[in-house]
Amino acid sequence: MTFANVKLIVAREIRDQMRDRRTLFVIVVLPILLYPLLGMSLFQVSQFLREQSVRVLVVGSDDSVESLPLFGIDGQFDERLFLDAKRAKLLEVEFAPSSRPKDFDPRKYARNQLQSGKCDVAIFFPADFAERLQKFPESVQFRETDSAVAQQREPSPRRIEKPARTGQPEKPAVESGAAAQPPPIPNPEIIYTTANEKSQIAFRRLSEVMQRWTEIIGENALREAGLPVVALRPFTTEQADLAGGTGLRGAAGWAKILPVMLLLWALTGAFYPAIDLCAGEKERGTLETLLSSPAERSEIVVGKLLTIMLFSILTAVLNLLSVAFTGWIVLSKLGSFGPPPPLALLWISLALLPVAALFSAVCLALAAFARSSKEGQYYLMPVLLITMPLVVLPMSPGAQLNLGYSLIPISGIVLLLKTLLEGNYLPALQYAPVVVGVTVVACLVAIRWAIDQFNSESVLFSGSERLDLKLWLKRLYRDRTPTPTVPAAVCCAVVILMLQFFVGLSVDPQKTIAGFTKAVLVPQLAVILTPVLLMTLFLASKPRETLLLKLPHWSALPVAFLAALAMHPVMTVVQRSVMELYPADPHLGRELGWLLEIIRKGDLWLLLLLVGLTPAVCEELAARGFVLSGLRRLGYKWRAIVLSAVFFGLMHLILQQSVNAFIVGLVLGYIAVQSGSIFPCMVFHFTHNSLVILSGRITPELCERRPKLYWILAPLETGGVEYRWEFIVFCGIVAALALAAFGRLSYVKTPEERLREAIARGKAKNPEAKDISVSVASMIE
């Protein structure tokens, strides 16, 4: 790859995009105009919503409600019930008409009025409410007196004094005891509807007023009873906000806004130029011109990638600046929300580069698929649907930057940025290398994918054929190749994963051994094995070659057995590390507790059959048989192995298990390719799974009975046992040697792999390249 060509391509593409009014509008004009306009609208709308008054209908069984001290002389709520007297105007009080029919039902009337939109909220005061409220101070005295009577049975000076003050007839203490206690005040009822937002606002305002009124009544009653008002509210909680006045409160808000904005705009900024630079170029017919120029495909991809990156960065930066400025102005008016932290710009600039590179590469590869700009637009929604959870989930309140999150592309960056913007530099710096490493790897994979798209004739020159399902199925069968194609392998993997997901949701196993048997056999036989066998028969003309049903070299089976034995202790370490990285959900642990119980105590032979043999056959035929055979037609051995291992990992559904399965999948894929047979994989898989069951049965008691086990095992403080580290290292070496032995087997390359090698040699100017290309091309035939 020559940098001069890349530079030329970048310069041309930038000039091309800058002359495109649509691109300029989306990248420059939109952010400058959009956010100030949005901010203004938000400001206006929020003001409008806040200041709008609501109508309150007051209904009671009689007209006495109008004389309640809740209302002032103007018939509106008393201004003293509001912390800010101006807010009294936000509640417009209306009373039910005084002329009422005989069968007048106040509650029904209120409901009808609310439903017909004539009021936003209604309050109903039951019969006797006003009368009993009036007697409330008296009842407080009585209650207070009751306790006094109970304790002293002596007259209290206060008891005599208070009724006189309220104008009530004087009653002897004994007479006004428990027998004469006044009935409680009936509760008023607020009628509103959550189906209407304005009604909800009215409900909140009215509730606040009623709360305040209740408090005042309580205070007055206490005061009149000669009791300290402080009894109503013994203490209040003081607040001490460390971030107050330091600008850090704003930082927390910005830490939520800016990373999401950054990622979404970086994606949007990459997407549209990518569509224009790939699908648009195909559409206009200029791609063929470029492909016949001396520029290598990789140079074209890198040139386009850098251009897309530049526009992605520009879009993100302009949008962020605009949103930060507008947000600062608007939010500072609405509440105590300071400007973005001073270092925000630095962190965002640092994060923007890998983010833009990743999104640009993904968009470029996707855009290469599209036959036209219109088709390309359809790809935006799936990209957003995949990206959004990765961007938004880390913003949930409980999410903290840790190693687990750091290992997830995009989510890691979001959390790292959030942590930096919050000013928590220590954890941020701790995990920054991991996040950067993961992002760089993801970028490289995405770039590789984009380059592959540009090397694929079917992608670059695919015609616009009308989809006909019948014809398509007919063609699939008619044109089936000896081993499945790459799309067939991907399709098989997707079908299995989707079936697993839906079957997993619909099957709720009984927590018995019969339920366990069903829970294992149904997915294995119906969801994994059946689709694989059907697809093999339907999509491959050589089923034995596809499923690797060939006898391997005699040594492969014992070596696979040995490798599985030796891998087990190593995998326990991996499993432990994974569990530390991604701790299992305790709820899930409780849910699956019965499974562990069955594995520990169930019939061993049945378990070996269900957990050992069944997956060893079904999963191997799927992952190492059909899927790996199809993926190998990519022409890259290791890429096929890694992708099949990813599929194998995803098949295990639970994240903690998936990581483990991915690693085992890599080993199994390697064994399958090197031995050319599925049987060593089955031996390895069976041995590996069986060891999991057997090791679950090793307890400290067993070790006590068989002390030789302590040669390889060490007791744990928490109970249970674990492998000794010396033994783990030893086993690691043995496993490596066993795998190296597979490396010595005569590995049979696929025609595609040989072609890739021949092209690589041709590029290295091997003088024999021409002969090789002839023979390789003939072999593909």
Add this chain to the structure above:
Amino acid sequence: MIQVHELTKHYSDLRRGQIVALGGIGFRAKPGQIFGLLGPNGAGKTTALRVLSTILKPTSGTATIDGFDVLTQSAQVRSRIGFMSANTAVYDRMTGWETVEYFGRLHGIPRDELHGRMEALFARLKMNDTRDILGAKMSTGMKQKVSVARAVIHDPPVLIFDEATAGLDVLVARALLMTVAELREQGKCIIFSTHIMREAEKLCDRIAILHRGRILAEGTLEEIRDRHHERDLEELFFQLISHYDEEAVDSGQWAVGSGQ
């Protein structure tokens, strides 16, 4: 200069299944010669020329240009060819001058030398009016001139024209044919595909009649006429194609090109 041997190219098509676009063609073309690929629509001309220009990879067989293999030494091949077809468009948002300059630079020509060449080329092809006009606003004739200039700016020994006159009016097509003839005089090895008999008769030194991915006849025009005892090229072309199709039907091998 150009050597093609048993070249095949297969496609997969939803309706027609596995398409044999090229069923093992072979020919040679020399410098200072125009080699015409004559065939009806769908004969495999574009596929053959796309393979020669390294845009597509052959399924089997070999093709070399100036001694370099199209599959394994594609970069060297691309630097030695100028490719132009009815489908190769010019950039909408670049002027004629910028387009030619861009491809010249991609071919590694130093800027000063390139500008000298461009001045001469623009004058020779009488295309100075395209200098500052964006591709989107050019007429078809202007676009064609820019495409020719783009294809020859690096002075390649081999030129590939794929139905370059398709869709052009008589005047523009004639000007293009004259340019191609001039390029032959300069010693270029030219492959020129067309389905127009008159163009082939007027222009080509050797022709190959391509049908359903097979070469039915190859040689100079005179050789082919003598071999098949038919002076009229159009009649000859029709006879060869009809004869081939009849034989294919009789033998039940309606396979090549049709995929059936």
